[in-house]
Structures are given as structure tokens and as C-alpha cells.
Amino acid sequence: MPNMKQRSCVDFTGGLDSEVSQAIDEALRENKKSRGTREEVLILGAPGSGKTTLMRQLRIIYDPYTVREREDFKPYIRSSVLHVFRQLHSLLPVETPSILKIPGLDSSPTETLVLTEDIATLIRDWWSRSDIQNLSSDLSLDPSTTHLLDRILPIAAKDYLPSDLDILFCHSDPLPALAELTIPFSEETRYRPILNCVCVRQSLGSIHKWLPIFGEISHVIFVFNLNDYDDLEDTRKTFDLWEYIYSSRFTRFAHIYLIVNRPSTFASKLTNTHPTLNSIYPDADAAPDIAIAITPAAAQAFLLRRFSERDWSGRRRIPRWEVDLMDTEGVRVTMRNMMDELVQTRLVTVCGL
Template identity: 25%
Template sequence: MTPNHTPRWSRVPSENDAATVRSNEIDEELKKGRLTIRPKRFVALFGGPGAGRSTFLRQVKLYSSGYDTPEREELGTVIQTSLISAIRLILEGSASISDDPTMQLPLALSSFLQATDLCSDTTTSSEQDQPLLADTIQELLAVPLIKQVIEASPQFQADSSLQYMMGAIPRIMAPRYTPTDIDILRCKFAPAPPIVEILFKPPPLNEYPMNATLVSVRRDNGLQRKWLNLLDEAEAIIFLVDLSRYDQTEYCSETDEQLNCIRAAMREFESICSVPLMRFQSAIVIFNKFDLFAEKLTRIPFTECFPEYTGANEATAAAEYCIQRFQVLYCVFGVRQRDIRTWCTNSLDADQMRVTLREIIVRLRL
């Protein structure tokens, strides 16, 4: 990279609104009573907030075609920009705390702002500025006041992506940084478009070749319900459930109430199964974040959120209870002739996901 070029990490990628355009086009087709845009063979992916749809889609892409060099470079740009934005948010949080008596913060803040301004200057910046910025960020994070802000921030404690990036600053801010598979899975990017389509074309598994489109629909503002009738020819549905949120609630606009997250997922799954036009032949329910679920059970008993549960306060038993609840919902709507399969996994674990995806492929082909 020459000094006259903008560093990759300082460029902000343009927003991709192709999904929004397509959604508007389909609205027009619905008004005319016809639909001309539809994948020939596809699997529909559903899941509520925090269920891990984005990570699942990345795992599918890694397992299928993978990310080529230009795609990784673009993701590297996003990761580096996200890291700098996170630092700025931390600095904003420090403004609510009393002045640092040691004057370390003003000096570190000044150094950070100078480094970011220097690296953003298209006429003077170079790749040599990135190690300078990495050193400056680490010096800033070493200031006691900044440490205090980070330790007191519930958002930081709950954001595993930010924690991951903070632990890899020298590597992420290095010149010509290219994200690894783990970086792609662990780092948080901008919210995905409402509709995401990805080619599900994994390596052939003996007599089980597969070449289909995975269509993911985000659940917000009624968008997912609008698309349900358009997915009537899906070969199968994949529904993601975040087990680790068993003790949390989310707002339900239909009933204007706070609902337990797993119960909300049950309601969403029920609404999909009850759509008369959905003719899918197989349902796959993936209970995600099983590792976090097992860890949290040691602190928050499952019965606190599901008092009707009478089993042991152990991850496998509690997960089996959730599985049975979903299976009952699946059978209620007269779909006993269809197949349902369930898996407990961790979408961040590449080894587990390879096994899960392979089993899904075999199941879909059968």
C-alpha cells in the first residue's frame, strides 16, 4: 500500500441494500397476485434474536465455498473499523467518570486521536501507521480509568465479540491484516440485511450431493411473517434456538408483554408450523449455545424460569425437556408425516458445526 492510498481499515464499506430492493420488488409482485422470483430449491432458516443465525450462515459458507481473498479483505476492513469504533465508545463512557488525577487519560486520549487522525489522512498515511495505532490503543487500555470504565460496562461484559477483538489488537491492527476463520466467526459485523440468501453447496458426501439455497429471514417488523407464504415450497426449515437465554425475556409485540426467550421461540416455531401453505418435508431444530447453557445452569437453576420442569438441573436433561416441547408443537398441527430432527451444538465451534452440517445434509437428502 502506497502513502497516497487510504488504508483498508480506514475505509467504511458502502451499505448493501440489495435485500431491501428485492423485498420491495416482492411486495409489488404480491400486489399483482404473482411471484416470479423464487429459488428452485431452497431451505428456509429461521431464528429469533440472539439465536446465532449470522454465525450459522458464516459456518455454512465456510463449509461450502469458503471466503475468497477479496471477501476476507473486506471483512478485515469491517473488523478493524469496528475495533476503532468500540474504543471511541469506551472513551465516551469515560467522560461520565471524574477526571483522572494522574493526567494519564488526557495524554493517552490525545495520542489515540492523533494516531487515528494521522491514519485517516489520505495524503500522509501508510501501513507503518497501523502498528503505531495498535500500540496507542494498548497504551490507552492500560490507563486505570479506562480499565475502570471497561470493568463497569455491562455491554462490554456481555459482548464476547468485543472481548475477542480487544484480546487480538496487535494482530487485527497489523498491516495487511486478513481475518482467519475464527475471526470471521467471533467478530460482530453490521446487522445482516432482512433477507439473506447463501448457496448451500458443501463437498459431496458419497451418494448425498447437495446444491440448494439457504434463505434466512430476519424476524422484525412483521417481515418474517410477510415472507412465510413465499416459502411454501421450501424443502425444509432450519430453526435456531438460543438455549443460553432461558433466563431472559424479550418483548412480544403481538401480546404487548415480556415473554421468556425460549417460550417466545416456541411461539415463533408454532406460527411457522401452523401456516397451511408450508409444505416442507423436514424440520431441523438446532439448540445453539449449549456450552453457555450448561455454564449458566450452575448459577441459575432451570426451574426458576420453567417451574413446571421436574428433571435434574443438568444441561442434557434440561435441553431434552426443551426438545420435547418443540416436538409436541410440531405434531400438534398435523405434520406427523413430516420428519423432525434436533441437535444441540455451539455455532462458534467449527468442529461441532462440521459434524452438525454433515448430518443435516444427509438428513435433507434422505
């Protein structure tokens, strides 16, 4: 009967010498390091917050639009030109010279109007008038209005192909209600994660229906348009959404990052003739840091404090970045900083550092 304690030793290296074996081990370690870890990121915000612009910027920076995709944007951009033209026309005094009675432009706002080169020329000539420019300068127009109207002739041209800025300033989008983008950050960090970014453009009233489909989310980017401070309905939706996300069981383990959009526009808007913070938020007078004088910095601190006040437990630290989402380089820097934060939180979670 054989001795059961005696076992043969099998050389699984196949006779490889130690140097070759070490080289294989090193290659395996490097391969493990280079493999990205997928991080699920949900991008949320109230309507008009800038979440769609953020998704477009991520495409521009990390996965540039193809010629076919740019072609798909053409009708939406041309429609945006007509939209901002009519919107601007409605904001000007009634005695302002009008071109809406000219054939081709005399359709009702509900009718589909095609931006032909002839119509574009009519609008360009009207837009370039000194009196229209002077009146428009007093309205603090959205940058999309000036950009689209300044570029109306090339946009209407037959050989037009949308630029990155044209896409950013477009008011509508050929993308579905649920947009998804995978971003490898192989060059930005040693951790080499892969972000699977999902932007949900669904009704906030049905959030209880669609949020559960994402399971337990690991990361949430919440976008807040600071420039909407004087729109009480939008800010109410923002804070209601924030509170829901903050208290939902589906995000209880999520790392939440706050992007504050358009801080410079907010400062300009607050210091001009627009409604003051006190007239919109009565409790602003009671805030000790802004009771004496309203400054853009103090007003911004007051509004952003409403996000931190949702955390009654004090258990979460919410990293925050202020950036104009129309600024591609600013978004690039913000995303790199966010990735550093994401890597740090992952190290704390996994390694307890």
C-alpha cells in the same frame, strides 16, 4: 393399397453394436446420478440466535471467502472491536481505571471512531493490565470480546486481511438482509443434492409479508441460542417464531431441523451466578424431571421441550443437533449429519422406504 399393418423398423442406434449401446446407457445412468437435486433451505431464528454465524460457517467450509470479500469485512470488524471495548468498559466497576478520557477515545458512543494503530495500542495496553484481566474473567465475556481485543493490533494494521475467525466474531455484516448460498454436497452423500440456503434477516414482525415469497418451502433450519435462556424477550420471540413457522401453510410440507446453539456456554452460565431457571420460568418447578435439582441437562431438556409441545398433532419428527456455531469442525459434522437426514427424508418421500 398398402397394408397398414406393415411398418418399417427404424434402428435408432444407427447400427451401433450392443456393447457400445450398453456403454452409452451406462454413461447416461451415471450422468443422471451425478446431477444434483436442488433443495431449498430457509435458515431462520430470532435475532442473535446464530443464523448469520451459520451462514458464515457454510461459506468458510464450502465456498471460502475471496480476498475482495475479506477486504469488505475490514471496517465491520474494526467497528466490532470498538463496540466490544466500549461494552466491556461499561460492565466494569466505576472505579476501574478508564482510558475513555484519552484523546482519540473520548468521543461519545454515537460518534464514529476510527480504529487507528495508535488507538489500538492504547486499548491493548489497557486490556493487558492484570487488574482488567482479573475483573473481566468474572464477567463470563462473550468469546467475540476476548478474541477481538486479543487481536486488536493486527486488526488495526494497515496490511490487515481478516481471518475466518475474525469474520465469525464480527458483530455486523456487509451482506444484504437476504443472504443466499448454494452448496453442492457432491462428496458427502451419494444422493448428491445441492442446497440453496437462504438466510432471512428481516423483522419478525413482518414475517407474514416476506415468508410467502418463498412459496412452499421444502426445508427449514431453525436456530435457537440456548445461551439466551435468561433473556425473556429473546426467548419469547424464538418460541413465537417457531409456532408461526410450525403452523404456517407455507411450511406445512417442510422438513424442519433444529440447531441448538451454544449448549456448553449455557451449562456454564446456568451453574454460575446467573439467574436460575426457576426464577425465570415459574413452571420449571412443576416439571417432574427437574423438580428436585436443576442440572444443565434437565434445564436444557425443559427448554427444548417447548419446541416439541408446539406439535399438538404429533405428526412431525424434528431432528435436533447441539453445536457451538463458532466451532467450524462441529458445524461441518453437523451439516453432514443433517445431509444424511435430508437424504433419508427424501427417500421416504419419493420412494416410500
